[in-house]
Every structure is written in C-alpha cells, then in structure tokens.
Amino acid sequence: MNKDSKIYIAGHRGLVGSAIVKNLESKGYTNLVYKTHKELDLTSQIEVAKFFEDEKPEYVILAAAKVGGIVANNTYRGEFIYENLAIQNNVIHQSYVNGVKKLLFLGSTCIYPKEAPQPMPENCLLTSPLEYTNEPYAIAKIAGIKMCESYNLQYGTNFISVMPTNLYGPNDNFDLEKSHVLPALIRKIHCAKLLYEGREDEVAKELGIENIDEAKEYLEGFGVDASSVEIWGTGKPRREFLYSEDMADACVFLLENRDFGDTYEKDSKEVRNTHINIGTGVDISIKELAELIQKIIGFEGELKFNINKPDGTMVKLTDPSKLHSLGWKHKVELEDGIKTMYEWYLNSNIT
Numbered sequence: 001m002n003k004d005s006k007i008y009i010a011g012h013r014g015l016v017g018s019a020i021v022k023n024l025e026s027k028g029y030t031n032l033v034y035k036t037h038k039e040l041d042l043t044s045q046i047e048v049a050k051f052f053e054d055e056k057p058e059y060v061i062l063a064a065a066k067v068g069g070i071v072a073n074n075t076y077r078g079e080f081i082y083e084n085l086a087i088q089n090n091v092i093h094q095s096y097v098n099g100v101k102k103l104l105f106l107g108s109t110c111i112y113p114k115e116a117p118q119p120m121p122e123n124c125l126l127t128s129p130l131e132y133t134n135e136p137y138a139i140a141k142i143a144g145i146k147m148c149e150s151y152n153l154q155y156g157t158n159f160i161s162v163m164p165t166n167l168y169g170p171n172d173n174f175d176l177e178k179s180h181v182l183p184a185l186i187r188k189i190h191c192a193k194l195l196y197e198g199r200e201d202e203v204a205k206e207l208g209i210e211n212i213d214e215a216k217e218y219l220e221g222f223g224v225d226a227s228s229v230e231i232w233g234t235g236k237p238r239r240e241f242l243y244s245e246d247m248a249d250a251c252v253f254l255l256e257n258r259d260f261g262d263t264y265e266k267d268s269k270e271v272r273n274t275h276i277n278i279g280t281g282v283d284i285s286i287k288e289l290a291e292l293i294q295k296i297i298g299f300e301g302e303l304k305f306n307i308n309k310p311d312g313t314m315v316k317l318t319d320p321s322k323l324h325s326l327g328w329k330h331k332v333e334l335e336d337g338i339k340t341m342y343e344w345y346l347n348s349n350i351t
C-alpha cells in the first residue's frame, strides 16, 4: 500500500472507522475516501455499484455495519441480519468487480460458538451452536468471512478478515437502549453522579431532553437515580475490551503486512479459518467493570443487578496468538482506555 493509494473507509464516522481514519492520517496516507450514510446507503446495490465505478478505490476497509449491544441485537434481529448481509454483499462484490487490490472485512468474536474453548482460537469457528442473543448478527459476519474466502479462491481477490473482541473509545454509541456495556455504564454512572450532586440541569442537557423531570424519568427507565445504577444481567459474564485506537492500529498493520495468500498452506485441499482474532487476551467480569468505571467517575452509590436482562455468552476471550506471532500487540490497558474515553465523553457534545 503506497501513501497515495486510494483507500475507501466505509463507516468512517463510527467508533472503529473514525479511529482508522486517524491512524491512516497519522501514518501519512493522503488519499482517503469516504461517504456518510446519508450520502451513500451501503444496503443499496445500485448506489454501491455506482460509487465503486466512479471512485475506483484501490483498498477498502469495511467498518460499516449495523452494530449494537446485547439487547439491540436480540430485539432488532431482522435488521441485524438483513442490513449486515446487504452491506457486506454489496461492498465485497463491488470490490471484486472493480478490481480492488485488498479489502479488510471486520467481523466480531461473537462468530464463535457459545461454548467455545477459552481462549477462543480462530479454528473453533463453526464447531457448535452460537449464542442466541446475537445469532442473526453472527450469521451475517460468518457469511462475510466465507464470502471473502470464496471470492479469493474462485476469483483470486485479496480480501482478508479480522475478528475483533468488544471495542470501546471515542465516537462510541452512548444510546442506553442500543449501546454496548462500556459506553452504557459510563453514561449511566456519570448521570447518577450528576443527580447525586444536584446537577439535574446538566443531566437534562447531556441527554438532549429539555425538561428536567422528563430527563429523570428517562433515566429511571434505565434504573438510574441519585443513589443507584442498574447493571443488566448477573454481572458474572466476562468480557474482553480493546481500545478503538489499538483496533485501528491492528487493522492498518494487517492491511500493510498480510495477504490472503499468507493465511493457509499452499497445498491445502480445504481452506478454512483464514481470519485473524484481534484482542488483548485479558478479560474482566461485568461487575468488576462496573466497579472500575464507578471508581474512575467517582460515584459511590449502589450497583443493582437486573437478572431479567440477558447475560449473553458467559465468557468469550480471544486467543490473539496468531496476531502476536505476526508482531502486533495492544498498547492501551483497560483502566487507561476508560479514563481517556471518559475525558473525551466529558468534552464531547453527545446527546
């Protein structure tokens, strides 16, 4: 990849896409192209075909997807499977049609079985059933890996896939219904602290709700008041978290250093498990995570566990040894990453 190669970043305003743009720019890449969702709907076959024909990108990073936390995945099951299949079908196929030199597809470690061996190596894919809450999303992601492998094998393309663990960082989604656990807990605990300190007007402003009582009612719906914060599930599931800027760095490292041809033995009769895990290899329970965020934000109220909400997979720790053997390792540890993200959150105008 040359510094002036034309690189299309799909999803450039999202958590990962924005970090990838920052990383590429910091490394001197000058010819980046992107479109907002409003300008280009990636579920539209016609729009995507026209965009590729007009722009002719040389490299493609597919960081656009329908993404959300456990409840969003479980509630909007149809949207998660349809939109993700449509986006990846369109972008991967047009990359082939338009001679893209290399494409990076972003999956997720939820592709692995619910009862996968821990830590989870790449080759445990498709060995037993998936976690129910995110099955539609995971099936779409598995189809994406298989589409990349199949196009490479039939058409000689160079499309590589990465499977990141749970991610967090600036430009994350803080919507309390749809977000992942880490941004949700930052917002819930921060708002509880403001309520405890009597800064109710700030809470309303932060949530983009004009009326203070309505803002308090909204938070109560998510189990947040001046003295306590609701945590979904039992608090016992364990999750592994990677800072978005580390994720972006790993993606650019792999784009620069890895081709599909490096991922399997040349005389293999069956080509499988060519994807690469991206993670830290370290996990933490949700209860411990909530306590850590409480400490960083400085809120001393109670954590209440709502067991009517789903726990999801009890443990999903990636085995990052393949990535480590290529020479890449994460830099940002969880506590530092949460502190930086909280600073960003305090200075952003997110509602």
Ligand SMILES: NC(=O)C1=CN([C@@H]2O[C@H](COP(=O)(O)OP(=O)(O)OC[C@H]3O[C@@H](n4cnc5c(N)ncnc54)[C@H](OP(=O)(O)O)[C@@H]3O)[C@@H](O)[C@H]2O)C=CC1
Residues within 6 Å of the ligand: 010, 011, 012, 013, 014, 015, 016, 017, 036, 037, 038, 040, 041, 042, 043, 062, 063, 064, 065, 066, 067, 083, 087, 106, 107, 108, 109, 164, 165, 166, 167, 168, 171, 172, 173, 180
């Ligand atoms: N966040 C995480 O913890 C994890 C994420 N991943 C994967 O990483 C990738 C990036 O995720 P993340 O950055 O968190 O997601 P975000 O939701 O933060 O960003 C996704 C981006 O995709 C855009 N997008 C969604 N649908 C369309 C569409 N139809 N047309 C055009 N643009 C669209 C969104 O735009 P808009 O907001 O305007 O809709 C948004 O900018 C995804 O493939 C995801 O599956 C994998 C594991 C964990």
Ligand SMILES: C[C@H]1O[C@H](OP(=O)(O)OP(=O)(O)OC[C@H]2O[C@@H](n3cnc4c(=O)[nH]c(N)nc43)[C@H](O)[C@@H]2O)[C@@H](O)[C@@H](O)C1=O
Residues within 6 Å of the ligand: 068, 069, 070, 071, 073, 108, 109, 110, 134, 137, 138, 165, 166, 167, 178, 179, 180, 181, 182, 184, 185, 230, 231, 232, 233, 237, 239, 286, 309, 310, 311, 312, 313
């Ligand atoms: C990245 C990953 O993300 C999803 O899977 P998940 O890891 O289960 O996601 P999550 O971050 O939403 O929850 C992690 C754990 O945390 C608990 N939890 C507590 N309190 C809150 C809370 O307030 N919000 C949320 N969202 N979770 C909470 C929650 O009950 C669960 O036990 C899928 O999209 C999947 O497809 C995927 O790829």
